[in-house]
Amino acid sequence: MSGLGLLNSDSKPLPADDEAAANTRQWHLASETEYRFELDPNSSLAIKLVHGQAEIFGAELAEGNTYVFGLECKAAVYTWQGCTIEVTGQPSTEYVSEETPMQVYANLVLALEQMRVRALRAFHGSPPSSEEGPDPDPDPQPPRVLVLGPGNSGKTTLSKMLINYAVRMGQSWNPVLVNVDPGEGGWAAPGAISAATITSPIQTSTPASTFGSAATSAPAHLTSNALLPLAYWYGHAETRRNPLLMDRLIRNLGENIWERWDNDLGGRVAGLIVDTPSSFAASSGPNGDHRHALIKACVDAFRINVILIVGHEKLNVEMQRAYGNRIAVVKIPKSGGVVELDPSYRERARKHQLHNYMYGRIIPPPPGLPPTNVLQGGEQTPDLTLNLAPSSSIVAFGDLTLYRIGEETMAPTSALPIGATRVVSEMQPLLVDPAQPGSGLYNAVLALLAPPNPDESERYDEEMLDLPVVGFLVITTLDIPNKRMTVLAPTQGSLVGRTAIVGSIEWQE
């Protein structure tokens, strides 16, 4: 059914096909090469696998299906054994590269897979057979990987690839993917850190929600499009804004993952991959102290046993020194395909991500292609299932209790005058009064928190910091005289919580 109605460059040109044919090129890729492309803001691209085997960041393409890409997507189609692809659309850059670090990544994948099978064997309690050789480790652990690297080194892509290859092993692995880069936001909105179990390869189609997306009420064909993340709200794109809070949230995330694994020993053997923000690797500088604390928080919270360092010699040495005695620290080459991204690009990606969270996103296929019969992010009916309807509703100020964590502008302690101490600690929730002018709430993204523990006696002051996010809201209008505000919520119906936290993330449609 997939190929029906699609253009075929050999067939007699129909009127509609004319434009497409002019737009369409075939690329023959030799084995172990990749076709790289970059898109301009308002263009889209369609790729069809005509023959052979191809994959995008570890997710295999199905032959004969057309995949669309958009929103300045920069990606690569890699082939292990050679393929022919048909590309429709006008990318700003496209070329075929023969130099990829994929062979290294493959070795890495297999090495991690060895850890998984050993852990599984130990979990089953079966002894190693003779030809497998004795177990080097008496208590084999599944891989729990921390990916570190400077900006624009391909950390996120590597994490995605490692996860995709793991779920493609045919062993029903369900590893956990953790995103502690608040600038990216994972499956939630930017400003959050989150974790989700992955059971099917994550597709690539836009830079927004690059790790797949959170569940909607629509039926999803790939489970990576209906993920059930656990998210905590940090509220800022930069980790240095409030490292203490970040530290605490990372530990919360780790604790919950381990609690989940206590209930699911089988899930534990699949391990986890942690994608980190580039600030973790920022060499020296004024924030050197907090990044070590945050790396340590990750290592402790997720019980990391493999640290991958993408393209950063000095960091590698540093980590070898700090953790080399108990954790495998491995240096990974950076892919030549990584594109330098400017801050404004990341800003746009953040915007897309929030738009995607609220409204979903349908990428129009490039001119000439029919709007149906294309796959976007692996979804077969993107026009139906990726088109979401948020709801805008008016709530009274009293219906939502808003907080901000710490001071609005948090100067680092070192920047305070000598001898001065903070009036407000970093972790203190401060009530925000929307009626006050200058509350900074207009267009602010709010994280709606899960209801606190119903048992009064279990409550504690900073409990709010440990509550996961149930959803994100945006304040679109503030009506101070009437004490009302309009909030955009992802779904209809009443809000599921009454407490929300404001950060520094804003969004305007």
Next chain:
Amino acid sequence: MSLYPQPASPAFGQMAYASQPYSQPMLPQAAYHYPAAVQPVFHVDSNMFRRDYMARLAELTVNSRPIIQNLSMIAQEYSRFAEIVAQCIESHIRRVLPWMKLPAFYLLDAISKNVFDPYARQFTPLVVRLFLDTYEQVDQNTRSKMEEMLLTWRTGAPTGRELFGVVPQVAIERHIWGGEATQSAASSSRHTAGSSSISTAQVLSELEFVLSQKERSVVANPYDKMAQNHVAVLQQLRKLVQAGVSQEELGQILTQLRALAQPASVPPQLTPAPIPTQSYPTQMPYPSPAPPAPFPGPVEQPTYPLPSAYSAPSYNVPKSEPVNLSGLLAPQSLPVQPTPPSVNPPISTLAPMNSITNLYNALLKAGVVGATGTPTGAGASAKVEECRPSDPVRDAIRDHRKAILAQKIKLTSADITRQRSNIVDFLYNRLPSQCKQCGIRFPDGPKGKKHMEDHLDMHFRQNRKAGQAVGRGYSRSWLISMEDWIHDGSVDVKGKGRADGRILSSSAAAAVEAAKREAELQAQYVVVPPGDEAKSISCPICKEPLKSEFNEDDEEWVWRNSVKRDDKIYHATCHAEATASKSTLASRLRNEVSSSRSRSRTPEKQQVRTPPKVLVPLSEESKKSAPSSPSTPVGTKRKADDADGPGTQDSKSDVPPLKKQALSV
């Protein structure tokens, strides 16, 4: 006749819509095709009727027996307006909120069964769409009720055939459970299964249905050990199925279940012989003076070549042959062992119990020789299963491990850059079957095939769902709660069991395991020394007093849930926990594995001397507390039994939270 073929029992009285709501009121009218001329009310025109009926329907917001009864009586009276009634009901169901749909469906069900002609005819063209649309919208609990209703439709017609005909029945069943199995189910030769594919979901659903019947009869008759036994066996069967069994076994189980379902609905022996109108509800509304048929559902006869043992006692059929049901399971041993015709109820009550045990044992046996099934049933422990050398799943895992470990790669910066590995083999060559739609690959072998089938089913369902909802609009869901996220191992957010039935999600298996241990501990008791009955003794660990009770089997006072160690009497659970917490979690897990292996074949009758009470969930609490606070079992009060009802305990112990409601129908 009614939704629940089982005649009234005390438990039913409490249900709003009980087993034969219409029997009494309708009997006098009893006709389904009288001429319109004799209609008592003749001045009604169709428009008025429509308006009136719509208005009355609007009152049907809760599952209220009187309303349903009333509405179906009106429908019967005005059968000339059948078309209008059908339209009204359809539009009502489509319009109302999801939680109000089920009562309306009960009405549809009631009318169609009671006034088969012309109503079933009227509903037939629309029932498939209506059922499936509703099914999509309602929650899991309602779904299971709808499935239950659907099962009764198989034999809902007065002829005992499908209420709305074979085609709609099959269409609905296939949509809900997938696979082709239902075809054979719905066709008149229902004995066959296993030739075509049967989905686990379907078997489970039918199992739930039978199980809920049994559970109701246990509630009605707490002393009916036979029924209790049935429940226990069925519950184990459920675990067996959940753990994953081969197609053949599924087929066998299905056959057995269907055999069980009907006869089992006969009231237990303890109730007086039912009056005829009650025991043959199917015949009731039809004026023909139905001669007492030997079986409640007349069609059952051709279906099951061997008369099932259960039906015999209740109906006192002279020629009842309690058969060893294992005969059904093993074709080569088809020769039935005939026993003397039992006219004597007390004797024949035993027969079902035996045969259900046989059924279970036979299934176990079949499981041993079967493709994937090892005796997972009793313990349902995935770990046990994987220790079996002949298991293809296990073999596949081992194959993969061997191949992976054969790659000589070390996780060092130097090694991974130097080596050239053959990852293509793992990504492509070893996974030959590929989904043409999304490119996901599956390994060969039974498990891979099953995954692929499930995956394709999923595509089919998703496409259908996506197509249906054009213009309805979707939205991003709220994220799930932390609690759900942590326990999401076996159930996804929408409450659907995860299709691929991941065998490694050991939490369920561990919970079952733990629950079983707990049951055994609970069943232990110490006989109270004569004269000490009034003395109150406390457990040295938790300081709670031991509860004494009279054991009716031994006619002695006993301390339930207790053990005697070094002249001290402890709660068995406290003692076990204290002992266990000394060892590490790992060794405890190993113990679980080994003990479950030995236990899995032990009939549970041996251990449990009292009616098998179901258990307190040991799993969550102890699992959390044991590793963290190894030496402080104090304060974890988990003594006994009486506080929690069997239903809640059971569902807690072995199923994920969301599925809970589905079980306790």
